[in-house]
Structures are given as structure tokens and as C-alpha cells.
Amino acid sequence: MFPYRKILELYEEKTSLRNIAMITQHSRQKITEVIQLAEKKGITLPFGDEMTDPWLEDFLYPEKKQEMSGRHLMDFEKVHKELAKPNITLTLLHDEYVREAQSAGKIPYAYRTFTEHYHEYAMKYKATLRIRRKPGELLEVDWAGSTMSVIDPDTGEKRKVYVFIATLPCSQLFYVEGSYKMDLPSWVRLHQHAFEYIGGTTQILVPDNLKTGVTKHTSKELILNKTYSEMAAHYQTVIMPARVLSPKDKASVEGSVNIVTTWIIQALRNVKCFSLEELNKEIFKKLEELNHRPFQNRPGSRWSAFLEEEKFALSPLPDTPYRLSEWRKFEVRPDYHINVNSMFYSVPFELIGKEVDIKVSPTVIEVYFHHMRVASHPTLYGKFGQHSTLKEHMPANHRLYVxxxxxxxxxxxxxxxxxxxxxxxxxxxxxxxxxxxxxxxxxxxxxxxxxxxxxxxxxxxxxxxxxxxxxxxxxxxxxxxxxxxxxxxxxxxxxxxxxxxxxxxxxxxxxxxxxx
Structure with missing residues (x-):
């Protein structure tokens, strides 16, 4: 058997090519070829016990097995790269492979054998298996079932902290952060932090059917929270909630919940923190350890898998982050004003008695009637009871008087x-x-x-x-x-x-x- 492991170990010890050739009794040309292939495919010290000479031969020269079978060779690297593209499937790639084999006058593998070979190749040599998930396609989000706590420095009482988890199914990278509340502003803010952590957005968001994000979800109808939907549109992603009582629709985040519960929540059970910021610093330390921990059965870690296999497929973040807004409904008062947080804003007098939709944000109040914006005011702060009245909203006789x-x-x-x-x-x-x-x-x-x-x-x-x-x-x-x-x-x-x-x-x- 060719001494692949011995050659690579000697090279890592800075042994010259001439000396490696003398020790192993092989040509410098062959030794250089092996070293270059190993560097190209990311093989570095320390070598695992499973990385024997036969294993290294399969990894460096996967086509040798196929040559022995007499079948048309499969380009595993090409298959793996093509599967990263949207709407590309193994069925399509196998069809192209069959036509390529026929044009070369060789015998192709059957579809089942084709998929088995790819599955074996990806599980052994790649960080991800793209039969299951496309890179950059999904981000699954949920709250962990277990909670954490911080100690109030004044009273000594424990305050409950909820744990948010976001997972990329392709690379299995996850993001974790604690929050005092599970309300809509917290939900949206944590999504933004997750997008910033991975440096982009996925095509689809898969949440559970919690009320902060999903108003109604049946087999016939899906109504999303307006603010949540607006946030998704800002980041150019689509919300597709998991079906009710169907945890397999977000299996990755469900699995991440178990890992986070063990390696973060329970690992920090004896750590005392006196503020949410302090607790999140501890969470982020554990998060980095988990994402950089090597896989047990294949090369790399969640983080390296993300950088190599998925980051390229993410959509870029928008130039400006999403500004949180809240949607409400009001009936226009007889004085053609609406009451928002005890501040009064005018709308066209023709809408008196009509129900309008109000978009409330920290900087602006927008009024919509039948999905058309009819008024906009800067958000008022300070003493309650202030009025923001536009002259064009008044009847003619009122306008004349003021x-x-x-x-x-x-x-x-x-x-x-x-x-x-x-x-x-x-x-x-x-x-x-x-x-x-x-x-x-x-x-x-x-x-x-x-x-x-x-x-x-x-x-x-x-x-x-x-x-x-x-x-x-x-x-x-x-x-x-x-x-x-x-x-x-x-x-x-x-x-x-x-x-x-x-x-x-x-x-x-x-x-x-x-x-x-």
C-alpha cells in the first residue's frame, strides 16, 4: 500500500522532498502530487485514527474505485457543487451523467447506486450532505423549552430568561441568545441578530406557530403578523411556518434545542450573572465553542462547514437594518384624529367613523386605509395629549378658522x-x-x-x-x-x-x- 499517511506526516514535520523520497522509496513527483492533493482537499494535522492509508487513498483518488468497476467515472466534486444551486436535484444530475456516459460509449451507474456513491463521498469527505438541504435555503427558528435566569443585584431574586435558537440545516450552524421577553419586539430583534451573526439571509424562514409571528395557520389559510411579515420582506426572505404538530418540518432546530440545552443552558447552570448582557456574553462564549467543535465522523466543524459550504449561498444583508414597527387598528374620531399612546394624529376628515390601519414606529406614525397610506406624522414624545394636525386633513371651514x-x-x-x-x-x-x-x-x-x-x-x-x-x-x-x-x-x-x-x-x- 502506498504510504500516504507517512508522507504527509514527514511533510508536516518540514522534512525535505528529497529526504521523504529516500525514506519512503517513492519518486519526488508522486510525493509532490500527493502533498498538493492533500492541501487542495484540506487535510492537515492532527490526523485521526480513521485516516489510514486506504482511507487517504479513497479520499485523494475517489475515481480509483470507479475505474475498478468498469463504469463511467462520476465527478463527485462537480455533483456536490451543482447541488448547491437552486432547483438542481440528484435526479437531474444523474440524467446528465447518463447522457455523458452514453456519448463516451461507457456504462453508467443506475440512479440508486449513483446516489449511494454520492452519499458515501459527502458523508466521508464533505461537511454537508446536500441531498437533505440546499445551502442558504432555510433558517429554522424557535424558543428553547428550558429557560435560564439572572440574579437581580438589588433584590437577589432570580429573573427568568428565555433562549432563542436559530439553525442553518445545511451546515448545522446555530445562533443562540437570551431574552427577558418572548414578545414581538424581542422576536424581531433576535432575528436581526441572527442575520448579522451569519452575515446574510436565507431564502426561507421556518418558525413555529407562535402567536408573535403567526396570527392564523390552517390547511386553508395562513395569516402572518404584519410586523413579522414586513421584517421578512425587508430582509428579502419568505416565512413558511412549520405545520401544526409537525416538528419534522423544523427538525434541525429541534435537534439544536437538545444540544443547546445540554452544552449551553446546563453547562452554565452554576454560573451567576447579574444582567442579561452578562449572561449573553457567557452564552456567546459557549456558542463559539460549539460551532467550532470538530465533527466526530467527518472533517471540519459547523463553522468551517458554514464558511465552505453555505456562506456563499446567503443573500446579502440590506444597507440599513429593519426598524421595528407595530400595526394597530383604530376608528377615526369625530374630530378626525386617532389616539396613539395618548397622542393625537390627524387623518383626512372624510374618514371620520372609518376603521384605519396604523403603523407605529419610534420615528413615524403612518395611517393606511384599504392598504393605501393616507397620512404620516412624526412620532410625538413628552407630555400626553399633544396634537399633530395637518391643514389638508381639515374641512374647509375648520381650515379657514385656524x-x-x-x-x-x-x-x-x-x-x-x-x-x-x-x-x-x-x-x-x-x-x-x-x-x-x-x-x-x-x-x-x-x-x-x-x-x-x-x-x-x-x-x-x-x-x-x-x-x-x-x-x-x-x-x-x-x-x-x-x-x-x-x-x-x-x-x-x-x-x-x-x-x-x-x-x-x-x-x-x-x-x-x-x-x-
Whole structure:
């Protein structure tokens, strides 16, 4: 038998190729080939007891077994890499292998033998077996059944800590963190930490049917929590909860729960921590030990398997992390406001009495009606009872009333015309008390309910031609006069048009009749 192990051990001891060739009685060319293959396939010291010369020969030259059978050679490395791609299956790869064998004039392996050979190769030489799971496809999440605790430094009482677990089924890498609560904000935050730990996101999230994530799950209907669904969309992943009473749908995380319970929860049972941050530091130390612990029956560890076999398949994290928001339902009050945490936010007055969806976040309050956003306000903080009211949400008469400021009065007058602006400017300068001036201008603005902006501007223009001290009363009188004049002129025009249309009427004498 060729001394593969002896050669590699001598090389690791920094023995020269010339001396290795003299000791083993083999050519330097063959020795160099073996060393390069071993480096390429990641074989390093220390060597396990199972790594005998026959084992190393199978590992370095897997095609030798196939050559002895007389069948068309399988490219195990190619099969393993192809299976990492989405929608690629062993059935498809076997079909391609059969066509390749036929074109070469050789006998292919049957499908069952093909899969058995790949299974043997992956279990012995690879960190993952891709018949079961695609890399980067799933992330299974759950709460551990057992809990931990921290000691309150003031009272000495123990406070319960729940343990969150996330597992990648392909590489079996897992993430663990403690939390005081099992509520929605904690659930979302822990997902974010898990994504940051693995440096990306998977195609699918597989949670249990807990109420924080899944509102309703039956064979006919699936309703997800809006915030949880929104978080998944932000990270470009899809939530597919495990079926009710079907633990096999998330078998990896169920298995990780047992490992975490033994090697983290129980391993830290005698460690006293006085804050959640302190406990999580201890958890993370144990987590790193577990993820870097070598596999018993194959090369590598969970961490090396993740880096080599799965990390490349993860989707990149978004540029900004997800900002937690909460969805609520409210009925719009008669004053066209909604109450969120004792703060009041306006919505369009047309929605009074209607039910709307509210998206509450630390920075913004968004209001949706029939899935369309109808209002948005910065989140208010401080004293309860504050109002955030947008003018465009008010009825016209309310808007007219609240816009009683000198600035708004000047802005309105400018829109009306130059003469109206002169009248408003005079009124603001004339009254010593600003409130009196604004009340007069408010009366002037109410003319818009009956008259057009053109009529208001013309009335102001005529009043200014008649006096240098215009009043609102004079403008009201003048605009009524202008309206009557316009109506009279319109009547005269209509009468004249009627006369021109029908001309004069001929009498009976014109037609030879007698006037009696």
C-alpha cells in the first residue's frame, strides 16, 4: 500500500522532498502530487485514527474505485457543487451523467447506486450532505423549552430568561441568545441578530406557530403578523411556518434545542450573572465553542462547514437594518384624529367613523386605509395629549378658522390680487389689537363661500378708488353692488339678444287684414 499517511506526516514535520523520497522509496513527483492533493482537499494535522492509508487513498483518488468497476467515472466534486444551486436535484444530475456516459460509449451507474456513491463521498469527505438541504435555503427558528435566569443585584431574586435558537440545516450552524421577553419586539430583534451573526439571509424562514409571528395557520389559510411579515420582506426572505404538530418540518432546530440545552443552558447552570448582557456574553462564549467543535465522523466543524459550504449561498444583508414597527387598528374620531399612546394624529376628515390601519414606529406614525397610506406624522414624545394636525386633513371651514395669522392673511391676500393685498395690509396696520384685525380679515375671507376671487379683487379695487381707508363693510357692500350690476347687464344682454333674434312683429294690415 502506498504510504500516504507517512508522507504527509514527514511533510508536516518540514522534512525535505528529497529526504521523504529516500525514506519512503517513492519518486519526488508522486510525493509532490500527493502533498498538493492533500492541501487542495484540506487535510492537515492532527490526523485521526480513521485516516489510514486506504482511507487517504479513497479520499485523494475517489475515481480509483470507479475505474475498478468498469463504469463511467462520476465527478463527485462537480455533483456536490451543482447541488448547491437552486432547483438542481440528484435526479437531474444523474440524467446528465447518463447522457455523458452514453456519448463516451461507457456504462453508467443506475440512479440508486449513483446516489449511494454520492452519499458515501459527502458523508466521508464533505461537511454537508446536500441531498437533505440546499445551502442558504432555510433558517429554522424557535424558543428553547428550558429557560435560564439572572440574579437581580438589588433584590437577589432570580429573573427568568428565555433562549432563542436559530439553525442553518445545511451546515448545522446555530445562533443562540437570551431574552427577558418572548414578545414581538424581542422576536424581531433576535432575528436581526441572527442575520448579522451569519452575515446574510436565507431564502426561507421556518418558525413555529407562535402567536408573535403567526396570527392564523390552517390547511386553508395562513395569516402572518404584519410586523413579522414586513421584517421578512425587508430582509428579502419568505416565512413558511412549520405545520401544526409537525416538528419534522423544523427538525434541525429541534435537534439544536437538545444540544443547546445540554452544552449551553446546563453547562452554565452554576454560573451567576447579574444582567442579561452578562449572561449573553457567557452564552456567546459557549456558542463559539460549539460551532467550532470538530465533527466526530467527518472533517471540519459547523463553522468551517458554514464558511465552505453555505456562506456563499446567503443573500446579502440590506444597507440599513429593519426598524421595528407595530400595526394597530383604530376608528377615526369625530374630530378626525386617532389616539396613539395618548397622542393625537390627524387623518383626512372624510374618514371620520372609518376603521384605519396604523403603523407605529419610534420615528413615524403612518395611517393606511384599504392598504393605501393616507397620512404620516412624526412620532410625538413628552407630555400626553399633544396634537399633530395637518391643514389638508381639515374641512374647509375648520381650515379657514385656524389659518388666522398675519402671515396666512397676507398669503391669502396675495393669491387674491394686488387690491385685496392693499386692503388686508391697511386693516393689519389700522387695528392696534392684532386679534381684531384678524377677525375682520376672517370676515373678508368668508366672502369666498359666495363670491369668486375675481369678484373679491374687483370689489377691493373699487373701494380703494373711492377711499384711502377701506373697511370690510365697504368691501361687502361693493361686492353686492357689483353682483347686482353684473346681473342687470346680463339681463339687458339677454333681452337684446331676444329682440335681435325675433326682429319686429308685423300687424294684420300687412297681410291685408282689417284692424278692428
Amino acid at each position: 389659518e388666522q395669522t398675519p402671515e396666512e392673511a397676507m398669503k391669502w391676500a396675495t393669491e387674491m390680487g394686488q387690491s385685496t393685498l392693499q386692503v388686508v395690509t391697511f386693516i393689519l396696520d389700522y387695528y392696534e389689537v392684532e386679534k381684531q384685525a384678524l377677525n375682520s380679515i376672517f370676515t373678508l375671507k368668508k366672502l369666498e363661500r359666495t363670491y369668486s376671487p375675481y369678484e373679491i379683487e374687483q370689489a377691493c379695487k373699487r373701494v380703494l378708488e373711492a377711499t384711502s381707508r377701506p373697511t370690510v363693510k365697504s368691501v361687502q357692500t361693493m361686492i353686492k353692488t357689483i353682483r347686482k350690476e353684473d346681473e342687470r347687464k346680463a339681463s339687458e344682454i339677454n333681452s337684446k339678444t331676444t329682440d335681435e333674434k325675433y326682429g319686429f312683429t308685423r300687424g294684420a294690415s300687412y297681410y291685408g287684414g282689417n284692424n278692428k
